[in-house]
Amino acid sequence: MAGLNKVTVDDINVKGKKVLVRVDFNVPMKDGVITNDNRIQAALPTIKKLISDGGKVVLCSHLGKPKNGPEAKFSLKAAADRLAELVDTKVVFAADDTVVGDNAKKAVAEMKDGEIVVLENTRFRGADETKNGENLSKELADLVDGQVFVMDAFGSAHRAHASTAGVTKFVKETAVGYLMQKEIQFLGNAVEDPVRPFVAILGGAKVADKLNVINNLLDKCDTLIIGGGMAYTFLKAKGFEVGTSLVDDEKIDYCKEMMAKAEKLGKKLLLPVDTAVAAAFPDPIDAEISVEYLDSSAIPADKMGLDIGPKTQALFAEAVKSAKTVVWNGPMGVFENPVLAKGTIAVAQALADTDATTIIGGGDSAAAVMQLGFADKMSHISTGGGASLEYLEGKVLPGVDVIAEK
Numbered sequence: 518m519a520g521l522n523k524v525t526v527d528d529i530n531v532k533g534k535k536v537l538v539r540v541d542f543n544v545p546m547k548d549g550v551i552t553n554d555n556r557i558q559a560a561l562p563t564i565k566k567l568i569s570d571g572g573k574v575v576l577c578s579h580l581g582k583p584k585n586g587p588e589a590k591f592s593l594k595a596a597a598d599r600l601a602e603l604v605d606t607k608v609v610f611a612a613d614d615t616v617v618g619d620n621a622k623k624a625v626a627e628m629k630d631g632e633i634v635v636l637e638n639t640r641f642r643g644a645d646e647t648k649n650g651e652n653l654s655k656e657l658a659d660l661v662d663g664q665v666f667v668m669d670a671f672g673s674a675h676r677a678h679a680s681t682a683g684v685t686k687f688v689k690e691t692a693v694g695y696l697m698q699k700e701i702q703f704l705g706n707a708v709e710d711p712v713r714p715f716v717a718i719l720g721g722a723k724v725a726d727k728l729n730v731i732n733n734l735l736d737k738c739d740t741l742i743i744g745g746g747m748a749y750t751f752l753k754a755k756g757f758e759v760g761t762s763l764v765d766d767e768k769i770d771y772c773k774e775m776m777a778k779a780e781k782l783g784k785k786l787l788l789p790v791d792t793a794v795a796a797a798f799p800d801p802i803d804a805e806i807s808v809e810y811l812d813s814s815a816i817p818a819d820k821m822g823l824d825i826g827p828k829t830q831a832l833f834a835e836a837v838k839s840a841k842t843v844v845w846n847g848p849m850g851v852f853e854n855p856v857l858a859k860g861t862i863a864v865a866q867a868l869a870d871t872d873a874t875t876i877i878g879g880g881d882s883a884a885a886v887m888q889l890g891f892a893d894k895m896s897h898i899s900t901g902g903g904a905s906l907e908y909l910e911g912k913v914l915p916g917v918d919v920i921a922e923k
Contacts, residue, residue: 522922522923523692523693523697523698523701523917523920523921523922523923524690524691524692524693524920524921524922524923525692525693525694525695525698526563526566526567526667526692526693526694526695527566528692528923529665529690529692530570531567531570531571531572531665532570532571532572532630533571533572533573533630534572534573534661534664534665535572535573535575535625535628535660535661535662535664535665536567536572536573536574536575536661536664536665536666536667537575537577537657537658537660537661537665537666537667537684537688538560538563538564538567538574538575538576538577538666538667538669538694539577539578539666539667539668539669539670539673539680539681539684539916540556540560540563540564540576540577540578540669540670540694541556541559541560541578541669541670541671541672541673541696541900541901542556542557542560542576542578542580542593542596542600543556543578543579543580543581543672543673544556544557544580544595544596546580546581546590546595549590549595550595551595551596551599554599555887555900556672556900557596557599557600557603558603559696559900560576560669560694560696561603561604562694562695562696563667563669563694563695563696564576564600564604564633565604566695567667568604568606568631568632568633569631571630571631572630572631572665573625573628573629573630573631573632573634573661574631574632574633574634575625575633575634575636575660575661576600576633576634576635576636577616577636577639577657577680578593578596578638578639578670578680579638579639579640579646579673579678579680580592580593580596580638580640581638581640582640583638583640583641583643585643586614586641586642586643587614587637587638587641588641591638591640591641592612592637592638593610593635593636593637593638594610594612596635597610597635598610600633600635604633606631606632606633607629607632607633608632608633608634608635609624609628609632609633609634609635610634610635610637611624611625611634611635611636611637612637613636613637614637614641615641615642616636616637616638616639616641616642616646616653616656616657617636617653617656617657617659617660621634621636621637621660622660625660625661636657639653639678639679639680642679645679646678646679646680647676647678647679650679650683651679651683651686652679653679653680653683654679654680654683654684654686654687655687657679657680657684657687658684658686658687658688659687661688663687663688663689664688664689664690665688665689665690665691665692666684666685666688666690666691666692667691667692667693667694668681668691668692668693668694668697668916668917668919668920669693669694669695669696669697670696670697670916671696671697671700671899671900671901671904671905671916672879672900672901672902672903672904673901673904673916674697674700674901674904674914674915674916674917675901675903675904675907675912675914675915675916676915676916677915677916681915681916682915682916682918682919685919685920690921691919691920691921692920692921693917693920696900697917699897700897700899700900700901700904700905700908701917703874703876703896703897703899704844704876704878704897704899704905704908704909705908707842707844707874707876708733708734708737708844708908708909708911709737711737711738711841711842712841712842712874713739713841713842714739714740714839714840714841714842715737715738715739715740715840715841715842715843715844716738716739716740716741716742716836716837716840716842716843716844716873717734717737717738717740717741717742717843717844717845717909718742718744718833718837718843718844718845718846718847718864719731719734719741719742719743719744719745719747719846719847720743720744720745720746720747720748720845720846720847720848720849720850720861720882721745721746721747721846721847721848721880721881721882722745722746722747722763723746723747723763723765724747724750724751724765724768724771724772725765725767725768726906727747727846727847727906728768728771729910729911729912730846730906730909730910731743731775732775732778733909733910733911734844734909735775735778735779735782735784735786736782738784738844739784739785740784740785740786740787740836740840741779741784741785741786741787742787742833742836743786743787743788743789744789744825744829744833744847744848744849744850744860744864745847745848745849745850746762746763747763747765747847748788748789748822748825749762749763749764749822750763750764750765750766750768750769750772751772751775751776751788752788752789752813752816753766753769753772754769754770754772754773754776755776755788757813757814757816758814758815758816758817758818759816759822760794760816760817760818760819760820760821760822761797761818761819761820761821762792762816762821762822762823763821785836787832787833787836788813789813789822789825789826789829790812790813790826790828790829790832791810791811791812791813791825791826791827791828791829792810792811792812792813792816792822792823792824792825792826792829793808793809793810793822793823793824793825793826793850793856793857793859793860794808794809794810794811794816794817794820794821794822794823795807795808795809795820795821795823796819796820796821797821798821798823798851799823799851799854799857802851802853802854803853803854803855804854805856806823806854806856806857808823808824808856808857810826810827811826813829823850823851823854823857824849824850824851824856824857824858824859824860824861825849825850825860825863826860827859829860830859830860830863830864833849833863833864833867834863834864834866834867837864837867837868837871837873838867838870838871840871840873841873841874842873842874842876843868843871843873843874843875843876844876844878844909845864845868845875845876845877845878845882846877846878846879846880846882846905846906846909847878847880847881847882848860848861848881848882848885849861849863849864852881852885852888852889858885858889861885861889862889865885865886865889865891866891868891868894868895869891869894869895874896874897875894875895875896875897876895876896876897876898876899877895877897877898877899878899878902878905878906878909879898879899879900879901879902879903879904879905879906880902880903880905880906881902883898883899883900883902886898904916
């Protein structure tokens, strides 16, 4: 896939140069406090490399979705403060509502080699950032004298924004950071050149979100496992009663086509053979709930399927056992509820127990694997939900595409 042979931070010389780095500091916050600094930690190897090489490092990122320009609760100051605790160099936060304002210009002008300036939230510039306004792209490039841009925000690589793609038009050198390099390597190789057998596991709520992923992965993988809410549309397409379970009625024909495609290509397509059913969706989501496990062909008309059952857990685990490459995107049930997390836990356990290369495709499955304590057992957990899905669809990501090839 295009993008596997990009210039990296190991290929460039930044000594004495100003380097703009697009990081992903879109961290979860509560009352102005960062609740999880994983994304800042993930950016450290690239930042430390550029500092130790003597670059003047200018970091930019978005945070949240500010509606009308600057909002204090979306300021990157907390992220800058946390970064300062993690690196052995001077970190200056440039508090400009316009992102590239007087504070940023002054801070960058006064930088010494190996120091860091963190810019304010790029989305404070609204349409300039998201509609790829050339103004912001050019201002960001001018701030580093049009020298070097490093893209290390995989979670934003599927967006052609001013700070992810636009800026590359105005700088001499471009490269990917270590985080991007790892994402491209794991996801790209899994989809384009997997060690076989290759098993793909898709869960989550809606078939509509994963149409192209299902289609693309059927071409690539040996076994496709479907769980989560989207499984009920497939079960209905098989002619089963699915009760009040989540169903995407407009996609039933599509599911029939995909099952026919799998058969024609000689691929295994595994669906749940039994299901955890309950009277209704839990409210609140983690409320106590009583469930019974029934065969997928025997869901009562007034009940709702909310997780895969024990027979299915064993079936899916068995399919993973012989795999050499496994990609997983989307939980098997309502994993936020302890009673309905069993299917997701069983799949995570199966992946933890295998010697295969295991790749978790961001979003809810990444959250589930981390919450359930399996993170250190996986080969790679993607930092981008939407970006990893688009990669699995076989799409070219704009934030990867614009970086120079080796």
